[in-house]
Amino acid sequence: MNLTVNQIYKSFGEKNVLKGISFSAQSGKALGILGRNGAGKTTLIRIIMQVFGANSGTVTLDGEAIDPEKVRIGYLPEERGLYPKQKIMTQLLYFAELKGVDKKSARNTADKYFKELEIEQYKNVRLDTLSKGNQQKIQLIAALIANPDIVILDEPFSGLDPVNAGMLKNIVKELIADGKMVLFSSHQMNYIEEFCDDIVILNGGKSVLEGSIKKIKRSYARNILEISTQETENALNAVLNASLPFVSKAEVIDGKLTVILKDEESKPQLIKFAAENIPDIDGIAVKEPTLADIFIHYTEGSV
Amino acid sequence: MKQFTKIFRFEFLNIVKSKAFIFLTLILFIGTTAALFYPRFTGGKKSPSVSVDEPERVAVFDQSGDLGEYIKENMTSYEITLCKTEGEAAELLKAENVDASVVITSPLTYVYSVNDMGLYDETANIISELLQVKYRETRLKELGLTDSQITEIQSAVAVPEYKIVGQDQSQSFFYTYILLFMLYISVIAYGQMIAQSVATEKSSRAMELLITSAKPDSLIFGKVLGTGFAGLSQMLIILLWAVACYRINAPYWEDSLIIASIFDMPVSLIFYAAVFFVLGFLIYAFLYGALGSLASKMEDIGTLTTPLTFLMILAFMVPIFSITSGKVDTAIMKILSFVPFCSPMAMFARIAMSTVKPLHIAISIIILIASNIIIGYVAVLIYRMGILMYGKPPKITQILKQLKK
CATH class of the missing domain: 3.40.190.10 (Periplasmic binding protein-like II)
Structure with a gap:
């Protein structure tokens, strides 16, 4: 399935929240939705989930409007919320029923995840008796209980310890392997890089960048080289003293000698220089921008 | 519709399973039983005498x-x-x-x-x-x-034979009072419960999942009707139990005209009581639900629902004063019998204790049904807006402005 969001505009009163959002996502893949706080992610998610309509623009699945009777969307909201005073299984089944899933299959799905997340003993206790991490797991089960075709995860990893985060990661990977479409929103870039092939960056109510992470990274100039060595200071001096004509800047960043070239074509010349003049080289590689760099580049200055 | 039934069931069970509900039902149950079985165990004195403050x-x-x-x-x-x-x-x-x-x-x-x-x-x-x-x-x-002539003159008494064409207020007063009071209590208690329940869903953010799983119309109707049905079932069970208790102990109550009059309610009046009870409850319950959706915190509920509660108190006090004074057909009562939020009590009191033209009753009920539809619709609009709104509850003027859009 292919989800296409096309030129979505949405305003609340005088306030224009979304001013032209477009992107697409495929089944069996995860799409990272990035944006600073207040960029309109929640509004966008609500439009996709048909909580309210857009002022203009379309959301289509394989070219047709989403029919909630046929296509199920699972949602893990950033603002966690379930009934604190209700028994866990009772409310999970209730949410499943609201989505049109019969109790029996919902119970099976829930059982499967209870086991996988190692919280089987909490099935019939009240939600508010659980720790934050375990409540988070229940929230995830609530998102997945209707066996959704599209899963929207908004900051799923916040507040989880590494063990729990690991369990959750496995589930997300399973979802992707099962051919679900995963829309993933997070400020933790490492998770985005781990799961998502594609990203869309929202800024100021617009989608400012969309595409595969690899390609985006490739699109940046490849004129920065990182040289790993045990003796960075000596290496830096060697480069600076040689006053190479093709080097525009050299400095030590994060324990690595980082050399900015005037152009990409000079890479072989620098490698040759390094091999001859810098002793004990561990490695030399083009420095790609991190996702955080890209994110900051596209969102800095405005919201 | 499917969603509505699910929500209705969930909300109904929520109330019915809650400790407060079970406790209240139990108290009412024990109270009714104790009161109606009382004369059986006190033996000779069959009716509880009104304690009289007389010098001895x-x-x-x-x-x-x-x-x-x-x-x-x-x-x-x-x-x-x-x-x-x-x-x-x-x-x-x-x-x-x-x-x-x-x-x-x-x-x-x-x-x-x-x-x-x-x-x-x-x-x-x-x-x-x-x-x-x-x-x-x-x-x-x-x-x-x-x-003997003197004795005859002294003991002469004129005995009236009553022929009541309309309602006998001495007969109808007590059950009218009880029914008005029950409606009042139900609206206040269950109305607040609905408002709280909506506000809790918002403050716990369960609303985030609810709105992405169900239509707002189903959510508010399911909640209002589910809660209402729970309240109604409770009242009905207690009333039926009271009737059963009375029947079992009927011989012991023969002397007590008050108790006998309560259980001697005409069938037509039971019908009107049901109609006005349901319609009166719903019109308030819809608004309580809508107002609850405007609250972000539990503390906001009080401020938001106070005007509605005052309206209810007013709608209750006027008929209560009227039936207590025995004058139920005053101009104000006649007017209030047609005003949506007041008519359930005012019109019912008049039907029970006076004679009202069938046409007027019909008009009052039609107005009430129409108002219920309008209020239900407005409640959905407010609810739809309210559930996504966090922060300080809006002023009425702001709500109206939003609704216009």
């Missing part, structure tokens, strides 16, 4: 002669002390050795003194009656009538 010890001083003795003979249920002087009677009263004193100044005049006049003090009436009988007897004797 009375000091009597008679200037003219033997009227003191006469009163003592005829007021056997009182402890009568005959005094020799007026001062003695006053002393006894002052020392609180007696509850009241009577100083007879002539065959038909006397001074009745009492420290505190009780609400139901009948003593003076009894004494007046006795003095009148004695006076007539004396005067008739002087006119030369025989004792």
